[in-house]
Amino acid sequence: MPRTTAAPPAPHPAPGARPAPPGREAEDRLLRGLLADLRRGRPAVVEVHGPPGIGRTTLLEHAAALAGEAGVRVAAAAASPEEAALPHGLAAQLHGQLGPGPHPAARPLPHGPGDPWPRRPEELCAAFQAAARSRPTLLVVDDTQWADTPSLRGLQALARRLAGVPLMLLTSRNSAARPDPSDRIEPCPLADGRAVARHVLELPPLPAEAVRRVLAAAWPGSVDAAFEEEAARCLDGNPALLRSVVARFVRHDWTPRTAHLAHLAESAAEAVRERTVRTLPLLPDELLGVLRALAVAGPDCTPGLIDALAAGPRTPGTARALALLSGTGLLADGPRPALRAEAAARAVLADLGTAQREELHARAAAWAHRAALPDRAVARMLLGAGRIGAPWAVAALRRRAAEHRAAGRHHQAARLLERALREPVPEALRVRLLTELGAAVLPTEPEVASRHLYRALDPPAGAAAAAPADPGTVRARLRAAELLVARGDVLTPAARIARAAAEAEPGTAEHSGLRALHWMAEHGRPDPEDGGGPPPPGSRPARPEQAAEAAVAAWRTAQRGLDISRARELARAALAPEARAHVPPAVRAAAAHALVLSGDTEEARGALDGILVCAGRRDARPVAGLALLLTCLAELWAGRDAAASAALDRCEEVMPHRCWHPLMAPGPLALRALLDLRRGDADAAARILETRLPPAAESGMAWAHLLYARGRVRLAAGEREAALADLLECGRRLLARQAANPALLPWRSAAARTRDPEDPLAVRLLAEERRLALRWGSPVALATALAPGPGGAALPGTAARPRERAAGWRYRQALVALGTAPFSGHLTVDSLLDDDRAAPGPVPHGDARHPQPDAGPYPGPGPYPGPGAQPPSHAGREVRGDRPRHGPPPGGPQGTRNGAARTGRAAAAVAPLTEAEHRVAALAAGGLPNRAIAGELAVTARTVEQHLTKAYRKLGIRGRPQLAAALERTATEEPT
Structure with missing residues (x-):
């Protein structure tokens, strides 16, 4: 390679002189100094090297302009591949620009092949030397790699004869072209460096400051700093790329703002492609x-x-x-x-055919596999390869896809799994790949994920209709079915799941799991009135044979509210440690739901935590989302609002709203609205319920939960008729699926609150809910049905919080009796408290003439025994430690029927208040006006006035100023 000579110091350009190209200030100073020396008679040879687009031509044009301003004669020419075979073509361009001179050889070179002029290099040198002696001359030759051979030999001869001649030879060469030692243009090696200056300029990329100046020149004062940084990074300081991008932005009227960084990347890629296409022919x-x-x-x-x-x-x-x-x-x-x-x-790779490209990628992938390169390298090469037909290819693609999924790069994972499906694989592996592909695309394309899972459940093309599947295939299909059911996609895959269960070997855990998922899918079918059709025979488990079937049996038993002991037994059998390996996590979630409905919330939460761990290990987002929804319910039952909200937040991270199937989508919204209502933010709850849902969302069971939430929100807003319509429709949808348990959704008591207490509909609804709660027998359900709740925002777990006053002793005795007595179905709380109908004392909580707000799975406040509470040995004994603020004298229900057994302390001061009167009085003592109390209790202002008037009379006071003291005085009264 030619020796690179350092640039001598040169003066800076004078003010007002031609500016240097951006980023080429050092080269500009060198050329100015060499031109000044040229005018003093010192020759020079300068070569400019650089890759395509680096600015070689721009620098040569700048040097020619500087020479013209300095009074130096300029002759410029550019070689081209089209004229590379034309002899003396480049020399003719240069000689034609010299003009007439004093030497006889300074005449135009002949162009015809028959011209007798010999065209020898020494004659060409004599012509240029004669022109330079008459006037300092600059010869500029661009792209010498394309110069014809005679012209190139003449330039080489001229460079060796420059000593003592005021002539400067400035050439450029594209460094992309393969150099040849015989093509060098160098001065005579015997010439002193002081006689002929020699420089080789390797043009570097433009610095960031130069890029900024170019952009500022195109858009003065309007370039974002982030845009400048990205332009300097992605364009590699190449002036040609920079000019191409600027031209494209101007053409499309884009501005250099941060918002257009995507356009910058696209324009840079196109400019790089064009530069590469121009370089490849070299x-x-x-x-x-x-x-x-x-x-x-x-x-x-x-x-x-x-x-x-x-x-x-x-x-x-x-x-x-x-x-x-x-x-x-x-x-x-x-x-x-x-x-x-x-x-x-x-x-x-664009000029290769498809088969050639795939073959090249396949060879590269095979070599990378043999060399033990990382999976990222092997998988990337396999993406462009054809079918390999080797197991290592699918294994590498799956491993790399798992890494992408763990990092949240779902699109890249999907590409790798789709490529793996092009390989010849066994049926079990094909199903696993489709299942993994469905899980990978679920966060971005839920409907596409469902289609992949449908394909996983379908038999391969050409398979026999009744051919049994191998165990590996059945296990793989079981997981695909589980993801579909957990996501709420139950209508389309129901028949596919049934077919997969029929192909499994009876008695195996896979067969049991597929049957359980099929029963769950059938139960989640759209409402029959919405076109779903009635459930087919055998759609529910009769006598479960395996743990998975026991889980669904427990879930259905709990929804019907039939036998709490049986539901608990079945659920615990499905959640036992020895059964976990044989029960799909989604089916175990159904068993945990049964425990939530039975009030065993701590046990259910432990099971749900295990399901979450298993779902995270398998990357089963729908199963994790389902477990988090049930965790939210369990926390609500336990009265842990913050934990319930945190569980729902995690659910929305794992399974955003768009990822749920339309049949399941209303469920998370309903829970969020009820949580907002629990906090007292009815406006936020109403906004949540305004979320637009697909039309199919109204056909699933989750729509009943949204109707319940919307009814509660409307009831809190005073829209009683609209709330009643929503709550009754919620009940219709639940009863159509035989889900009668009030612990699931206490829609009856909520609907009763939309009517006056004496309304026959309200009385019937409350009586029916109490009867069903007593039949179910859960402590929480009993407290839900019997305990009143203040305000219009009672939600799950409210009963676990301290009440504003203790429960009446009659209510507590009745609740203990109901929790311990062997009910035959005819016994209700009204029958146990029937003596109060004729008594002048307080009306018990269970009196149908005074219906109370619902509480439950979104219950109102009130004490209830926890899952582990032990009732007293007999119903007539009062629970110690509960101090009611008022109540009748001791003696139990038998003594209250004729009102004969009253204590002196209970009869001396004031008459006891009813529950409704006490609630109104307590709110009034707290400073709330009548209208606010009416809104809080969802009653009319006239009702509030009537209750306050009765409370004043019973307490023996005249108005609100004495109300707080009177309530505090009566709080110490209790039966003796």
């Missing part, structure tokens, strides 16, 4: 082979891989080839050989 075939190997291997390329892919009879060594390609500007800096941009890789 390269010989052996170097093109090396570039293709680099394009296929990407950032994981190694010299061994290049040798394996680009080997040929004329291919130079890898180190030599990379050195030659370094001048093209296509290679990135770094320890590993790689192309600078992905767009360049695509352009390098």
